[in-house]
Amino acid sequence: MTTMESLIGLVNRIQRACTVLGDYGGGDNDFSSLWETLPSVAVVGGQSSGKSSVLESIVGRDFLPRGSGIVTRRPLVLQLHKTEEGSQEYAEFLHLPRRRFTDFGAVRHEIQEETERITGKTKQISPVPIHLSIYSPNVVNLTLIDLPGLTKVAVEGQSESVVQDIEAMVRSYVEKPNCIILAISPANQDIATSDAIKLSREVDPSGDRTFGVLTKLDLMDKGTNALDVLEGRSYRLVHPWVGIVNRSQADINKNVEMTVARRKEREYFASSPDYGHLASKMGSEYLAKLLSQHLESVIRARIPSITYSINKSIDELESEMDHLGRPIALDAGAQLYTVLEVCRAFERIFKEHLDGGRPGGDRIYGVFDNQLPAALRKLPFDRHLSIQNVKRVVTEADGYQPHLIAPEQGYRRLIDGALSYFRGPAEASVDAVHFVLKELVRKSIAETQELKRFPRLQADIAAAANEALERFRDEGKKTAVRLVDMESSYLTVEFFRKLPQEADVARNPGGNPQPTASTDRYGEGHFRRIGSNVSSYIGMVSDTLKNTIPKAVVYCQVREAKQSLLTRFYTQLGKKEAKQLSQMLDEDPALMGRREQCAKRLELYKAARDEIDSVSWTR
Numbered sequence: 356m357t358t359m360e361s362l363i364g365l366v367n368r369i370q371r372a373c374t375v376l377g378d379y380g381g382g383d384n385d386f387s388s389l390w391e392t393l394p395s396v397a398v399v400g401g402q403s404s405g406k407s408s409v410l411e412s413i414v415g416r417d418f419l420p421r422g423s424g425i426v427t428r429r430p431l432v433l434q435l436h437k438t439e440e441g442s443q444e445y446a447e448f449l450h451l452p453r454r455r456f457t458d459f460g461a462v463r464h465e466i467q468e469e470t471e472r473i474t475g476k477t478k479q480i481s482p483v484p485i486h487l488s489i490y491s492p493n494v495v496n497l498t499l500i501d502l503p504g505l506t507k508v509a510v511e512g513q514s515e516s517v518v519q520d521i522e523a524m525v526r527s528y529v530e531k532p533n534c535i536i537l538a539i540s541p542a543n544q545d546i547a548t549s550d551a552i553k554l555s556r557e558v559d560p561s562g563d564r565t566f567g568v569l570t571k572l573d574l575m576d577k578g579t580n581a582l583d584v585l586e587g588r589s590y591r592l593v594h595p596w597v598g599i600v601n602r603s604q605a606d607i608n609k610n611v612e613m614t615v616a617r618r619k620e621r622e623y624f625a626s627s628p629d630y631g632h633l634a635s636k637m638g639s640e641y642l643a644k645l646l647s648q649h650l651e652s653v654i655r656a657r658i659p660s661i662t663y664s665i666n667k668s669i670d671e672l673e674s675e676m677d678h679l680g681r682p683i684a685l686d687a688g689a690q691l692y693t694v695l696e697v698c699r700a701f702e703r704i705f706k707e708h709l710d711g712g713r714p715g716g717d718r719i720y721g722v723f724d725n726q727l728p729a730a731l732r733k734l735p736f737d738r739h740l741s742i743q744n745v746k747r748v749v750t751e752a753d754g755y756q757p758h759l760i761a762p763e764q765g766y767r768r769l770i771d772g773a774l775s776y777f778r779g780p781a782e783a784s785v786d787a788v789h790f791v792l793k794e795l796v797r798k799s800i801a802e803t804q805e806l807k808r809f810p811r812l813q814a815d816i817a818a819a820a821n822e823a824l825e826r827f828r829d830e831g832k833k834t835a836v837r838l839v840d841m842e843s844s845y846l847t848v849e850f851f852r853k854l855p856q857e858a859d860v861a862r863n864p865g866g867n868p869q870p871t872a873s874t875d876r877y878g879e880g881h882f883r884r885i886g887s888n889v890s891s892y893i894g895m896v897s898d899t900l901k902n903t904i905p906k907a908v909v910y911c912q913v914r915e916a917k918q919s920l921l922t923r924f925y926t927q928l929g930k931k932e933a934k935q936l937s938q939m940l941d942e943d944p945a946l947m948g949r950r951e952q953c954a955k956r957l958e959l960y961k962a963a964r965d966e967i968d969s970v971s972w973t974r
């Protein structure tokens with residue numbers, strides 16, 4: 356059998372662990388909140404409705420700060436632990452571990468001090484809770500959250516927004532589906548005006564999670580009673596209303612003991628002509644038991660969903676930890692190994708981009724298949740081989756003695772001039788592929804998960820890879836331009852041998868006599884023929900270069916990038932000292948922080964799972 360103590364104790368332990376990690380269900384936490392999956396009881400009510408009195412009488416001790424205006428300015432998470440009969444009562448704050456408070460006056464003082472530690476001596480509020488545990492044989496296991504009293508007007512020293520701020524804070528607790536609402540309303544006010552009921556009706560319209568508590572029954576006008584409320588006729592809730600008689604201000608001033616106050620309360624109900632028939636279901640002791648039992652049944656019902664939520668969070672955290680990577684080893688050998696491993700992962704991805712599997716490599720083929728042929732087509736050969744230019748070049752090449760048979764020098768100059776145009780597209784192809792490769796390096800770095808945590812190594816790899824690509828580009832340019840230069844250094848003789856001779860050209864197909872070749876030698880037709888011969892020669896060279904430039908580019912740049920992008924980097928790496936290696940593996944501090952947080956949280960969830968397992972086994 357799982358005992359009530361073990362179940363509520365379990366939730367208490369998990370709640371404490373949550374608070375250590377800053378998980379108190381606040382909205383700005385970027386982890387899923389374990390706190391929010393745990394049931395708790397929040398005490399809600401307007402100022403002076405009797406909240407502190409109810410809390411104290413459940414605990415059976417005076418320990419809450421008293422004063423005028425706004426007293427509770429931070430949520431107080433109050434965990435009550437029942438101890439063995441006869442053992443000494445004491446309190447402990449989570450922010451002061453190992454310090455036992457046996458003087459409850461000192462507890463009150465510490466709550467005040469701790470409140471001010473965050474809010475200063477102002478009247479402002481803060482959502483960061485104070486955690487207080489009370490160990491006593493006179494309490495039941497229960498977790499209560501005391502919240503600032505709802506108010507309608509800001510008092511002096513408070514910002515105008517305080518009314519809304521308090522409501523927002525209270526709402527942030529009570530709107531959670533796991534929150535049990537202890538709605539405190541004073542009996543000497545119309546229930547229709549109760550702040551607590553108004554808010555609980557909004558966040559819990561079915562009334563499932565709301566316990567209505569009516570205080571100050573003794574202060575009602577003579578001849579009136581609160582039976583309509585207590586018997587559920589004024590405002591029906593799923594759970595029965597509980598009436599309470601706390602100590603009056605006069606009792607407090609007279610230091611009336613809590614035990615005395617409890618006895619007086621019991622007597623009040625037992626002897627009341629109005630409430631006598633309800634006496635067994637009234638009073639703060641009954642309320643404490645009722646809450647504790649309810650909390651237990653809620654926890655029991657929630658255990659499967661809490662376990663599910665914990666397991667889900669563990670899975671998420673573990674996968675995030677995998678993603679973030681293991682912490683880095685301290686010795687140089689292990690660090691070198693890590694650097695190499697990360698580099699290899701990067702190289703693998705880079706190769707996948709080139710060879711296929713990842714996109715981008717096809718853009719290199721695009722350079723060869725589209726850009727290069729288009730650039731070749733656009734070269735200004737028409738202008739270069741216009742009749743005027745051919746005539747000018749040929750004539751200038753002949754000098755004062757016109758050529759006798761064929762304008763050899765003219766041909767060579769025209770071809771040389773035309774070939775020099777090929778350098779542009781050759782170099783442009785090299786540059787275009789260079790930029791594709793550079794972009795692939797950038798992408799691959801971004802896609803290498805292992806690199807994400809090392810911004811410094813990322814930059815080092817990027818620099819090394821880009822430096823290598825520059826070298827490959829230089830080599831590529833030299834080779835591609837050399838292919839062009841080779842074309843001008845030795846022409847294809849065969850091509851010219853096959854050209855029809857001037858005399859053959861002059862003869863028309865019918866064989867009729869034509870003006871002799873010599874009459875046309877310096878005419879337009881002559882130069883047009885020269886131009887067209889040079890043009891077909893250049894066409895032939897262009898076809899050749901269209902095929903050979905890609906070979907040069909792939910050989911010098913793509914193949915090299917695949918084989919030796921980081922070769923130099925590896926050589927330098929071997930010479931690095933331990934200190935330099937560890938600098939390379941300097942992690943992003945944000946990431947380190949995140950890993951630490953994840954690890955801590957994972958520990959919390961695992962501990963919580965173990966706790967729940969141990970309780971579940973005893974069931």
Ligand SMILES: Nc1nc2c(ncn2[C@@H]2O[C@H](COP(=O)(O)OP(=O)(O)OP(=O)(O)O)[C@@H](O)[C@H]2O)c(=O)[nH]1
Binds near residue numbers: 406
């Ligand atoms: N006679 C009588 N007085 C009560 C009762 N409950 C509370 N009081 C008095 O009402 C005043 C306010 O009670 P608190 O318990 O401080 O109310 P609170 O809601 O905590 O008020 P804030 O802390 O100001 O928000 C105190 O003087 C109490 O003595 C009650 O049932 N009967």
